[in-house]
Amino acid sequence: MSVVKKPSLKDIAAKVGVSTALVSYVLNNQKQGRIGQEVAQKIRDAALSLNYRTNLIARSLKTNSTLTIGLMVPDISHPFFAGIARSVEDEANRHGYTVCYGSTDGNPLRSRHLMDMLLNRQVDGLIIAPGEHAEMLIKSLQEQALPFVLVDRYYPDLPSNYVALDNYKAAYIAVQHLVERGYKRIGLLGYETPLHHLNERKRGYLTALKDYKIAFTNSWLKEKGWVKEVSIANKKIEIERAVDELRLAREPVDSILFTSNRLAAAGVKHIHSLRLNVPEDLALVCFDETESLDLFQAPLTYLRQPLAEMGQQATRVLLDSIRKNNKIIQVNMEPELVIRKSTLKK
Amino acid sequence: MSVVKKPSLKDIAAKVGVSTALVSYVLNNQKQGRIGQEVAQKIRDAALSLNYRTNLIARSLKTNSTLTIGLMVPDISHPFFAGIARSVEDEANRHGYTVCYGSTDGNPLRSRHLMDMLLNRQVDGLIIAPGEHAEMLIKSLQEQALPFVLVDRYYPDLPSNYVALDNYKAAYIAVQHLVERGYKRIGLLGYETPLHHLNERKRGYLTALKDYKIAFTNSWLKEKGWVKEVSIANKKIEIERAVDELRLAREPVDSILFTSNRLAAAGVKHIHSLRLNVPEDLALVCFDETESLDLFQAPLTYLRQPLAEMGQQATRVLLDSIRKNNKIIQVNMEPELVIRKSTLKK
DNA sequence: CTGAAAGCGCTTACAG
DNA sequence: CTGAAAGCGCTTACAG
Numbered sequence: 080m081s082v083v084k085k086p087s088l089k090d091i092a093a094k095v096g097v098s099t100a101l102v103s104y105v106l107n108n109q110k111q112g113r114i115g116q117e118v119a120q121k122i123r124d125a126a127l128s129l130n131y132r133t134n135l136i137a138r139s140l141k142t143n144s145t146l147t148i149g150l151m152v153p154d155i156s157h158p159f160f161a162g163i164a165r166s167v168e169d170e171a172n173r174h175g176y177t178v179c180y181g182s183t184d185g186n187p188l189r190s191r192h193l194m195d196m197l198l199n200r201q202v203d204g205l206i207i208a209p210g211e212h213a214e215m216l217i218k219s220l221q222e223q224a225l226p227f228v229l230v231d232r233y234y235p236d237l238p239s240n241y242v243a244l245d246n247y248k249a250a251y252i253a254v255q256h257l258v259e260r261g262y263k264r265i266g267l268l269g270y271e272t273p274l275h276h277l278n279e280r281k282r283g284y285l286t287a288l289k290d291y292k293i294a295f296t297n298s299w300l301k302e303k304g305w306v307k308e309v310s311i312a313n314k315k316i317e318i319e320r321a322v323d324e325l326r327l328a329r330e331p332v333d334s335i336l337f338t339s340n341r342l343a344a345a346g347v348k349h350i351h352s353l354r355l356n357v358p359e360d361l362a363l364v365c366f367d368e369t370e371s372l373d374l375f376q377a378p379l380t381y382l383r384q385p386l387a388e389m390g391q392q393a394t395r396v397l398l399d400s401i402r403k404n405n406k407i408i409q410v411n412m413e414p415e416l417v418i419r420k421s422t423l424k425k
Numbered sequence: 426m427s428v429v430k431k432p433s434l435k436d437i438a439a440k441v442g443v444s445t446a447l448v449s450y451v452l453n454n455q456k457q458g459r460i461g462q463e464v465a466q467k468i469r470d471a472a473l474s475l476n477y478r479t480n481l482i483a484r485s486l487k488t489n490s491t492l493t494i495g496l497m498v499p500d501i502s503h504p505f506f507a508g509i510a511r512s513v514e515d516e517a518n519r520h521g522y523t524v525c526y527g528s529t530d531g532n533p534l535r536s537r538h539l540m541d542m543l544l545n546r547q548v549d550g551l552i553i554a555p556g557e558h559a560e561m562l563i564k565s566l567q568e569q570a571l572p573f574v575l576v577d578r579y580y581p582d583l584p585s586n587y588v589a590l591d592n593y594k595a596a597y598i599a600v601q602h603l604v605e606r607g608y609k610r611i612g613l614l615g616y617e618t619p620l621h622h623l624n625e626r627k628r629g630y631l632t633a634l635k636d637y638k639i640a641f642t643n644s645w646l647k648e649k650g651w652v653k654e655v656s657i658a659n660k661k662i663e664i665e666r667a668v669d670e671l672r673l674a675r676e677p678v679d680s681i682l683f684t685s686n687r688l689a690a691a692g693v694k695h696i697h698s699l700r701l702n703v704p705e706d707l708a709l710v711c712f713d714e715t716e717s718l719d720l721f722q723a724p725l726t727y728l729r730q731p732l733a734e735m736g737q738q739a740t741r742v743l744l745d746s747i748r749k750n751n752k753i754i755q756v757n758m759e760p761e762l763v764i765r766k767s768t769l770k771k
Numbered sequence: 772c773t774g775a776a777a778g779c780g781c782t783t784a785c786a787g
Numbered sequence: 788c789t790g791a792a793a794g795c796g797c798t799t800a801c802a803g
Binding site: 431433434435445446449450453455479480481482483484485486487488 | 779780781782783
């Protein structure tokens with residue numbers, strides 16, 4: 080198979096007998112009307128017959144824009160980020176952009192490498208779901224004045240574009256809902272972490288308890304044993320133990336808010352094996368839909384994150400930013416409480 | 426914020442007082458030892474202090490290689506393809522490649538657009554999970570001599586690189602396993618489709634039945650009502666009806682092989698609501714792990730597809746092909762039967 | 772209406 | 788050991 084050189088503007092120009100400039104204008108529909116009909120047609124025909132394909136690399140070098148955006152997530156194979164990836168792709172395509180992705184595992188070194196790679200490739204902007212300790216990376220982006228938007232997570236001390244769930248509100252309305260349904264001893268199973276978006280969930284929980292006159296201080300709760308926090312890299316056994324402790328506290332909880340679906344998945348399986356009745360013995364609410372619990376006797380009430388909208392919004396904010404919209408845009412998405420059997424009225 | 430022009434080789438050269446050629450050699454570690462130590466160091470220092478970043482777009486234009494590969498899948502948000510995406514990424518990174526993805530929804534037009542985009546961007550190669558009617562696309566790639574590898578699916582009439590599960594074997598060992606466990610009336614719930622990889626599953630099923638002297642012909646099976654096929658874009662109700670028909674056939678089946686986890690998910694939920702006992706009333710096997718069935722009374726025996734290995738292999742085959750390894754490589758992955766409660770001995 | 776020419780930021784054969 | 792120069796394939800101000 081002889082590999083023929085790819086046809087270029089020059090080849091078309093030669094074939095038709097015009098300059099490459101003219102070919103470029105015609106193929107890009109520029110200077111419409113100011114170019115002879117016949118030549119234009121000839122050029123188009125030649126392009127077609129040569130099977131011409133614009134070399135976007137060459138164009139990028141000249142125009143200083145690649146129409147490419149980079150997507151950095153902890154793990155593209157995680158359903159949450161895979162969902163984001165899809166909606167980012169769709170919105171990007173709609174505007175002629177392509178997206179390159181990379182997974183960081185929340186690891187600062189991997190993140191740095193990935194970002195370097197993407198910037199060397201001259202992406203026009205970045206959509207990032209940052210892990211812990213990514214502040215330095217974000218700062219360096221700001222110094223380079225490279226357009227970017229954070230998604231799902233952000234750093235409150237680093238003003239930047241972001242699109243994230245209003246996690247505070249989400250947890251707040253979850254507690255509110257439990258209270259309205261008659262639950263009074265509401266436990267929290269969450270993470271011990273510096274990640275702001277997760278701590279917002281705790282803050283929402285605490286504030287709601289306070290507003291509803293259930294509890295007033297963190298330490299008061301600790302004493303009661305209603306707040307359990309495991310490490311992000313937890314083992315299943317830790318979660319099970321936490322559930323047990325919530326149940327066996329001085330004043331046992333009558334309901335639990337899980338701050339992630341991973342926690343809920345492990346927790347519910349444990350509750351299932353203990354043959355507890357949900358919601359009679361224990362009401363449950365969690366963040367995100369949890370497919371693995373589809374067949375649980377009492378489908379879980381959960382806080383839905385509008386994945387598709389988040390990806391779309393993030394992409395729009397980024398494209399705006401690329402087009403030199405200099406204001407910082409911060410979008411706090413509304414959570415939606417999907418009420419199911421696990422929080423039936425007491 | 427004044428946007429400063431990005432530093433180029435020229436800027437470094439000017440600062441140090443040498444030619445851009447020399448800067449290029451030093452930064453790329455070429456001509457090692459033939460370059461003065463002091464100049465080399467000066468150049469590196471200058472690059473650092475200017476915060477230099479190689480413009481890969483310019484390099485690509487010159488070297489005619491972008492170190493980028495394109496990944497085309499039906500839907501990046503589907504767990505199967507998200508998993509592939511992750512392992513492709515990891516293997517690609519290991520070799521200095523970046524990956525751009527796109528979802529086709531199995532739609533020929535979208536596929537064509539996506540491929541055009543990726544080729545215009547001069548990707549060095551393509552990893553494709555093709556949908557129905559993608560033969561034309563594949564052919565055009567071959568004509569252009571663009572390196573590519575199919576993953577998960579392939580066209581038997583179009584010899585090309587591919588990495589896929591040995592679907593024939595997978596279905597075969599599933600039936601074998603059921604027979605060994607004492608099941609004799611084995612039903613199939615599959616798809617009505619031209620997709621070769623899905624039909625291979627049916628072929629494996631049929632051949633196994635024949636080898637084990639259970640059935641000899643397709644029409645014989647049809648008569649018995651042991652083979653049910655629904656359309657790919659099926660409704661839940663179709664699947665439920667198919668399950669009912671298998672159960673109420675002239676000779677009711679004592680076991681079912683689902684050829685996908687989507688079918689299994691809907692089927693099992695139906696079986697669950699019918700309060701049938703698994704495996705006593707009905708043994709079940711399906712393709713792929715099905716998270717949503719985690720809490721089902723009898724966890725399903727399933728055929729595991731080695732996702733990570735498939736993505737990795739596909740990437741290796743592609744990189745080989747990019748490096749002008751001209752032979753066609755076809756990898757048929759071994760399925761693994763994960764035995765769980767749903768096929769306990771009769 | 773059309774063309775000659777510069778230039779984007781690199782790499783690399785060639786010359787010295 | 789180092790540099791001058793061509794060229795990758797485009798776009799686009801400028802001139803006519």
